[in-house]
Amino acid sequence: MKPEEQWVLDAIKGDGEAFMKLMKLFKLDLYKTALSYLHNEEEALEAIQEVTYRAYKHLRSMKQPAYFKTWLIRIMINYCNDQLKNNIRITVNAELLQSYGISENHTVMELKDAMQGLDERSREILTLKYFHDLKIKEIAQALQCPEGTVKTWLNKALKMLRDRLDEKGGSLNV
Structure with a gap:
């Protein structure tokens, strides 16, 4: 079992520290997903906050710890799609992308x-x-x-x- 799978099990049991370790581990993946959909750094950062809340709120519904990252990214995609449906206009900040090592x-x-x-x-x-x-x-x-x-x-x-x-x-x- 991977360490993050144990963190998922611990987080499901109510260990807030384990949940925060998971969120730190997947923060960049969440950011890249949000940015690829929303094209706006502020919206992407807001999306991470909202997805963190949603993931924590629904953590007990997590069925397979091995798929936590997939589950988390799915929450992010759903959130971004909801935002896009609300016709949010978007811009890309190239400096922030470069600071995360993403070449635009x-x-x-x-x-x-x-x-x-x-x-x-x-x-x-x-x-x-x-x-x-x-x-x-x-x-x-x-x-x-x-x-x-x-x-x-x-x-x-x-x-x-x-x-x-x-x-x-x-x-x-x-």
Whole structure:
């Protein structure tokens, strides 16, 4: 058992310190997810606060400690999608991205722009697979659907993304 799995078990039992260790461990992943959806540092930081609260509030519903990170990212994606539905306008702060070691170049901006034109499920699948390096099995667990369905959705999302990039003169090598 990984140390973070024990932290999850301890946190479920009410250990606040274990919960804080988990949140510190996954803070950058949460930030990158929020930023990839919201494109605004302040909104991303606010999202981390809200997701921390939601995760703590619903921690007892956590069923498999091994999937805590996936569960947490899923909460973040749901929060971000809710915010996007409320038509929040977004800007990217390149300095903050660089301070986190994320290089923002033309290709990345083009990719993010193309992803914004995709449906919610496609953005979600691509984010989980390529921005968080989750395996198909982990994505299926997070989305509570069969692995075959995830593969189908992923293929469709990649095709749509390629088509959007082709329209803009870009390319996708995945």
